[in-house]
Amino acid sequence: MLKTIATLLTGLALAVPANAQQSFKVGVLTDMSGPVSTYSGAGSVAAAELAIEDFGPTVLGRRIELVVADHQMKADVAAGIARQWYENDGVEVILDVAVSSAALAVMEISAVVKKPVLLSTAASSTINGSACTPYAAQWSFDTYALSRGVVAAMAAEGAKSWFFITSDYAFGQDLEADMRNFIAETGGEVVGRALHPVNTQDFASYLLQAQGSGADVVVLANSGGDLVNSLKQANEFGISAGGQKLAVPLISVPQLKALGAGAIQGVVASNGFVWNHDDATQAWSERFHAKVGTMPADTQAANYSALLHYLRAVEASGTTDADTVMAHLRAHPIEDAVVRGGVLRANGSLEHELYLVEANPADQMTGEWDLVTVLRAVPGADAFRPLAQSACPLVAN
Amino acid sequence: MAPASAPGARPRLLHPVFLLLGGLAALLVAYHLLYPVFVMQVMCFALLAVAFNLLLGHVGLLSLGHAAFFGTGAYVAGYAAKVWGFTAEGALALAVLASVLLGIAIGGLALRRSGIHFAMITLALAQVLYFIIFQTRALGGENGLQGIPRPRLLGLIDISDNGAMYVFVSAVTGAAVWAIWRIGRSPFGVTLSAIRQNEARMIALGYNVQQIKLAAFALSAGFAGLAGALKVMVVQLASLTDASFFISGEAVLMALLGGMAFFAGPLIGAVVVISLQLALVASPVPVPMILGALFVAVTLFFPRGIAGMIARR
Numbered sequence A: 001m002l003k004t005i006a007t008l009l010t011g012l013a014l015a016v017p018a019n020a021q022q023s024f025k026v027g028v029l030t031d032m033s034g035p036v037s038t039y040s041g042a043g044s045v046a047a048a049e050l051a052i053e054d055f056g057p058t059v060l061g062r063r064i065e066l067v068v069a070d071h072q073m074k075a076d077v078a079a080g081i082a083r084q085w086y087e088n089d090g091v092e093v094i095l096d097v098a099v100s101s102a103a104l105a106v107m108e109i110s111a112v113v114k115k116p117v118l119l120s121t122a123a124s125s126t127i128n129g130s131a132c133t134p135y136a137a138q139w140s141f142d143t144y145a146l147s148r149g150v151v152a153a154m155a156a157e158g159a160k161s162w163f164f165i166t167s168d169y170a171f172g173q174d175l176e177a178d179m180r181n182f183i184a185e186t187g188g189e190v191v192g193r194a195l196h197p198v199n200t201q202d203f204a205s206y207l208l209q210a211q212g213s214g215a216d217v218v219v220l221a222n223s224g225g226d227l228v229n230s231l232k233q234a235n236e237f238g239i240s241a242g243g244q245k246l247a248v249p250l251i252s253v254p255q256l257k258a259l260g261a262g263a264i265q266g267v268v269a270s271n272g273f274v275w276n277h278d279d280a281t282q283a284w285s286e287r288f289h290a291k292v293g294t295m296p297a298d299t300q301a302a303n304y305s306a307l308l309h310y311l312r313a314v315e316a317s318g319t320t321d322a323d324t325v326m327a328h329l330r331a332h333p334i335e336d337a338v339v340r341g342g343v344l345r346a347n348g349s350l351e352h353e354l355y356l357v358e359a360n361p362a363d364q365m366t367g368e369w370d371l372v373t374v375l376r377a378v379p380g381a382d383a384f385r386p387l388a389q390s391a392c393p394l395v396a397n
Numbered sequence B: 001m002a003p004a005s006a007p008g009a010r011p012r013l014l015h016p017v018f019l020l021l022g023g024l025a026a027l028l029v030a031y032h033l034l035y036p037v038f039v040m041q042v043m044c045f046a047l048l049a050v051a052f053n054l055l056l057g058h059v060g061l062l063s064l065g066h067a068a069f070f071g072t073g074a075y076v077a078g079y080a081a082k083v084w085g086f087t088a089e090g091a092l093a094l095a096v097l098a099s100v101l102l103g104i105a106i107g108g109l110a111l112r113r114s115g116i117h118f119a120m121i122t123l124a125l126a127q128v129l130y131f132i133i134f135q136t137r138a139l140g141g142e143n144g145l146q147g148i149p150r151p152r153l154l155g156l157i158d159i160s161d162n163g164a165m166y167v168f169v170s171a172v173t174g175a176a177v178w179a180i181w182r183i184g185r186s187p188f189g190v191t192l193s194a195i196r197q198n199e200a201r202m203i204a205l206g207y208n209v210q211q212i213k214l215a216a217f218a219l220s221a222g223f224a225g226l227a228g229a230l231k232v233m234v235v236q237l238a239s240l241t242d243a244s245f246f247i248s249g250e251a252v253l254m255a256l257l258g259g260m261a262f263f264a265g266p267l268i269g270a271v272v273v274i275s276l277q278l279a280l281v282a283s284p285v286p287v288p289m290i291l292g293a294l295f296v297a298v299t300l301f302f303p304r305g306i307a308g309m310i311a312r313r
Helices: A002-015 A041-055 A075-088 A100-113 A143-156 A170-185 A204-213 A224-236 A253-259 A279-292 A298-317 A322-331 B016-033 B036-059 B066-082 B088-110 B115-135 B162-185 B187-197 B199-204 B209-235 B245-258 B264-279 B287-301 B305-312
Strands: A024-030 A062-070 A091-096 A117-119 A136-138 A161-167 A189-196 A217-221 A245-250 A267-271 A354-359 A372-378
Touching (some): A041 A062, A041 A279, A075 B036, A075 B264, A091 A298, A100 A117, A117 A298, A143 A170, A143 A267, A161 A170, A170 A189, A170 A217, A204 A224, A267 A372, A279 A298, B016 B036, B036 B066, B036 B162, B036 B209, B036 B245, B036 B264, B066 B088, B088 B115, B115 B245, B162 B187, B187 B199, B199 B209, B245 B264, B245 B305, B264 B305
Parallel strands (some): A161 A217, A217 A245
């Protein structure tokens, strides 16, 4: 057994690279094989590679090296890797960190070691709220911004009455509570709600209630498998065929693609990035597509922007000191092929333009990725939570 | 089922003294060669696997719900340390107490049945607990409990840095594993093995089999809870994964991979599984796939597990 252990230990030791001083390491830490890998995973890695391609191979005279790890959706594995990367392996910045539980865990460590973490997938509003740190940035969006964008834009399109199908736990309840406030602001009315337990298979009763309510909009305030099931069944019950819109705050283009063009009709969502929005996004997305074989999710695209601006900030400030680099990022506008009108705020959230998109009817698609049409661009200031309302202790209220 | 770990028949390489010395040496080497937090995580899961095998290996009870105890230990210790400001040993003690009580509750129900029914009841009750944690706001829902401090030992000794924590975790895990080993060789442990081998005869001999099984279940739950509590002190967070079926499955995987008929089996299994999970984070092939393939290979070709392979030589 000793031999076995010794072999294992040697193997592990070899797995830890020794040349920590030579290269400038940036780490992408995400879910490479689980459910979140659809809109993070290999695509996030490819986006980071594109950022390095565009920035150039060296920063501060050191060769940029991209390291990748799969946290397998486990917060404690993520925390372990983050500690090792920051403390032992000389990784300067950690990117992506899909799943909020893992993101929050890595943020704790990043604050202790004072090295930046740039989150491009995790959407919990706690990240820029009570858990905010000076070394963390949420580069894509939070649930607040997505849902506010959806409500504001749909109200502008004439939506008056709303019905909620809500996942019965903190995430769903918070999302609904936020959206109810926005709806009240627009003068709309919530005509009903149906709470469903997590991991529900049969949404028939909830969808029938929603249909019976006659609401203009049915909101799916859920996620993961529940979101997929409820969307598919909403299509089978003909929710959108009956003239109701389906509002889905959290869904990305690759997820819509996976559901299939037929199943997503009438879906309205907010995205942080739409691949064919303009020439710049399209050109960038074609490069991404050539590498990965899919069009980018908004969260994957955000990873490109985060790394590119981080590298620029390091080069411009001539140091890897996290305080200096983060101050530089906050002081300069964030603008690139992916992000429009970006400002990194004191609470760590990147305020930028979001897009209200509607799924295209299957017979009007011009290509397999022509899944959505942008209904309107929502300026960052209209979507993101005003700093004055932030629960982040770093914001002086 | 593989042959029992009867004293005397134990192969020399797996003798406890060798294991102890080897373990100490490995701990020292590991601290210097590897990242200490990883080694500590391995130790916590090794304790979970050994605790789980107290049921499977000794009594022949397959529990599919050990995540309930691991998770309870993790959340109770985390909450006590973070919110109530418990000291390290206080948080551990409370976590163990909670897990033992839960073990008595779950075991009391599940042990009314045997075999697959027993396994499914443990699984179902563990899932109930999982969803309770999921929906409890105070426990952070799907984000888990984050930013748990490493509390002082006895309120005096600072164990917040990795070196001190390493010694603390090694000592507690070592003591707990030794205790489980002792339990296995005590008259009580022999009774457990006897129940596994011929339950009807034990009943005929006048043993209160039900009560003995429940005691073993509660002990196993308590040690699993201790493992969860230690893990929380190491990684400073309790996540929903800790209470999910995933952990229960991992305990089974570690015990079978390592060899459940051997005391060292689950230890070896835990070292292999967790090391692979952590060492292969950068591998192009998804980790669960590699572990799955390994599991199939070992159960097909080495049904007595890795320990069985070593012992055969």
